[in-house]
Amino acid sequence: MTNNHTLIIGGGIVGTTLALKLAQAKMPVTLIDARPARDKSAWQQVLRRRDARVYALSLASIALLKDVGAWQKIALSGRKADYSQMQVWQLNGMGELLFGDSESIAPELLGSMVEPAVIEHALWQRLSEEDFGDYLTVIAGHKVVGMDWLGAQQGYRVTLDNDTAIDAQLLIGADGRGSFVRKQAGIEIDILDYNQTAICCAIQTAKPHQATARQAMLPTGTLALLPLADITDEDKASPQHWQSIVWTLPRNQALALIEEEERVIADKLAAASNYELGAISQIESIASFPLTAQQAKSYVADNLVLIGDAAHGVHPLAGQGLNLGMLDVQALSEQLMHDFARSGGTLWGSNQTLRTYERLRRPHNSLMMHSFSALNWLFAGSLAQMRPVQQIRSEGMYRVGKIKPLMRLFAKQASGV
Numbered sequence: 001m002t003n004n005h006t007l008i009i010g011g012g013i014v015g016t017t018l019a020l021k022l023a024q025a026k027m028p029v030t031l032i033d034a035r036p037a038r039d040k041s042a043w044q045q046v047l048r049r050r051d052a053r054v055y056a057l058s059l060a061s062i063a064l065l066k067d068v069g070a071w072q073k074i075a076l077s078g079r080k081a082d083y084s085q086m087q088v089w090q091l092n093g094m095g096e097l098l099f100g101d102s103e104s105i106a107p108e109l110l111g112s113m114v115e116p117a118v119i120e121h122a123l124w125q126r127l128s129e130e131d132f133g134d135y136l137t138v139i140a141g142h143k144v145v146g147m148d149w150l151g152a153q154q155g156y157r158v159t160l161d162n163d164t165a166i167d168a169q170l171l172i173g174a175d176g177r178g179s180f181v182r183k184q185a186g187i188e189i190d191i192l193d194y195n196q197t198a199i200c201c202a203i204q205t206a207k208p209h210q211a212t213a214r215q216a217m218l219p220t221g222t223l224a225l226l227p228l229a230d231i232t233d234e235d236k237a238s239p240q241h242w243q244s245i246v247w248t249l250p251r252n253q254a255l256a257l258i259e260e261e262e263r264v265i266a267d268k269l270a271a272a273s274n275y276e277l278g279a280i281s282q283i284e285s286i287a288s289f290p291l292t293a294q295q296a297k298s299y300v301a302d303n304l305v306l307i308g309d310a311a312h313g314v315h316p317l318a319g320q321g322l323n324l325g326m327l328d329v330q331a332l333s334e335q336l337m338h339d340f341a342r343s344g345g346t347l348w349g350s351n352q353t354l355r356t357y358e359r360l361r362r363p364h365n366s367l368m369m370h371s372f373s374a375l376n377w378l379f380a381g382s383l384a385q386m387r388p389v390q391q392i393r394s395e396g397m398y399r400v401g402k403i404k405p406l407m408r409l410f411a412k413q414a415s416g417v
Contacts (some may be wrong), residue, residue, distance in 0.1 A: 007158060007168035007350070008143050009181050011035065013055075013116070014308035014325040015174030016123040020068040025135035027340075027348075030166060031127070031306045033160075036141035043121050047079070051115040052202040054081070054226055055330035056213065056243040058111050062328040069129075073122035074114060081227035085212040113213070113227050113244065114156070129387040138165075147171070147184040152351075155303040170349030171304045174271035174331075177294065179310035185301045192369075193291040194219055198316060199247040199256035201286040202228060203266065208279025215275055221248030223272055224316075243277065245269065246316055248291065258288050291315060293369050299362055300354040306331060312365045324365055331360045 005029055011033025019031040038046070057065070065071035139160070146159035155169040168251045173181025184190070205225075214225040224356050228242040235242060247269065249257065257265060265311030266280040273383055294313045298304045317376040347353070 005030070006170045006172060007032065007156070007166060008155065008172045008174055009158070010174035010176060010179075010308075010310065011121050011138075011140065012174065012308070013059045013322060014329055015172070016120070017064060017068055017070070018273065018307065018327065018329045018333060019136060019138075019172065020065075020070070020132070020174065021121065021125055022336070023132040023328060025333070025337055026066060026135055027337075028135050028137075030139065030168070032138040032139045032142065032160070032166075033274040034141070034143040037060065037138075038124070046117050047121060050202050050228065050242070050284060051117055052200050052244055052287065054228060055119065055322045055332050056111055056114040056226060057114055057119075058320075058326075060206065060321045060330070061323050062112060062238060064326050064330055065122070069071075069126050070119070070122040070292045073125055074118060076358075077118065077122075078323065079115065079118040079229045079231065080230045081209075081211075082109055082111075083211045083213045083227055084108060084110055085210070086110060087212055087214045088217065089215075096370065098169075103336070108381055110182065111213075113229070115229070131349055137214060144180060147181070149304075152302055153351075162221075169303065173306045173310040174308050175310055177309045181189075182296055182306055182310050185304050187301065187306070188297045190297065194293070194315065195251055196248050196291040196293045197251045197257060197288050198291055199245070199254055199265075199286065199288050201265070201269075203243050203245055204241050204267065205243055205280055206241075206280040208275075209241060209243055209277065214273075214276060216276070218272060220250060220253065223247045223269075225273060225277065246274065248316075249292065254288055259314050262286065294367060295362075295369060298359040300351075302351065305325070305332065305349070305354050305357065308316060311361075311370065314365075316371045320365065320368060323405045324368060327364075330362055332357045335360070363385045 006027065006029045008019050008029060008031045011031055015031060015033075019029050043399055062071055065074070116131040127136065142160045142164070144158055146163050148157045148159075149155075150157055150167070154167065156167070156171040158168065158171065159164045160166070171181065173179050173185075175181055209225070209227040213227065216225075224246040225243075226244040226246070227240065228244050230236045230239045230242065239401060247254075257268065260268075264281050266283040266288060269283075270278070270280045285410040292313070293315055296306055298310045299311045307328040309321070311328065312324065314321050314324065335353055335357045336349060339350065339356075340348050343350075
């Protein structure tokens with residue numbers, strides 16, 4: 001092991017992207033994922049199904065995926081749905097915000113909706129390619145069962161479930177909301193429970209989505225209608241009719257609805273959207289998950305740093321969760337390389353480096369988390385339905401929608417660039 005060796009625990013999108021980014025810079029890195037590696041046929045089986053979930057990738061996230069050579073594979077597969085407009089409206093008021101320009105001949109791209117497995121497949125294809133040489137080691141199908149700090153000079157010794165021990169100067173936790181790394185490091189989290197549950201599904205609508213991501217702000221919570229890629233020949237013959245749905249409801253209401261027949265759910269969903277895209281002809285992959293936000297009280301400890309969902313999790317209201325994690329990757333990789341070069345190749349993952357990363361990312365992530373919480377409060381719940389609040393909210397959305405430079409600024413912020 002060299003003094004700049006890095007161990008990343010968690011082979012999801014954020015952890016894998018960081019591993020590729022570091023290996024690309026010729027820094028030795030080991031990636032551990034508890035899930036067994038999939039062969040070509042296993043990936044084909046996964047990708048054959050349409051996933052109801054999508055990530056709304058910002059331009060910044062797309063640029064990062066392009067940098068590590070994964071976006072090119074996603075684009076080649078055609079398994080993405082670009083969008084050039086975002087529409088936000090409330091059904092019980094006059095307020096509507098429309099980002100982007102649908103009338104230009106070549107509308108500017110705001111982002112792209114991509115299914116999680118499609119992104120993961122592209123990243124794991126890159127992991128297996130030879131251009132990273134001796135800098136990247138991947139261990140799949142084994143869980144981390146122990147972490148021991150050996151001191152600032154040596155870093156961590158990590159033990160796997162097959163008794164393999166790995167020493168690392170820098171340990172990176174990219175292992176999700178229930179992070180084993182975070183718990184073992186004794187880092188506590190602040191949790192905000194919204195008492196809401198999101199229903200997720202894929203739907204085929206009568207009207208095409210026209211490359212527009214839509215979000216209705218309802219008294220019960222948000223309803224997002226996000227473009228899905230067309231994957232079958234039948235889809236491509238009549239394109240842009242599949243959407244990914246994230247419907248936020250009070251927990252009891254959501255749990256009752258999920259027990260209904262698919263046709264009942266589809267009809268209620270179309271009605272809730274005020275038939276924005278017409279009737280729903282098909283509905284697939286119905287699932288639900290409780291909504292919470294969380295933030296680690298610290299992102300760093302000696303020789304250890306948290307990224308992505310291990311560090312923070314936000315309300316899905318604006319679809320920014322993965323994008324925040326990708327911004328973590330960009331900030332951490334840049335800071336590690338900058339300080340390594342500045343030290344003449346002697347310091348890797350020093351406390352100063354990690355604290356700088358935390359100062360760059362934690363306040364921004366906190367602001368985003370609380371902003372999404374405030375928006376959720378502003379539109380959902382009993383207080384939000386009081387007439388003065390409704391009037392202020394409607395007038396505010398109406399006024400903001402008329403200020404074109406401000407709308408362009410919001411669109412730029414959403415793109416992450």
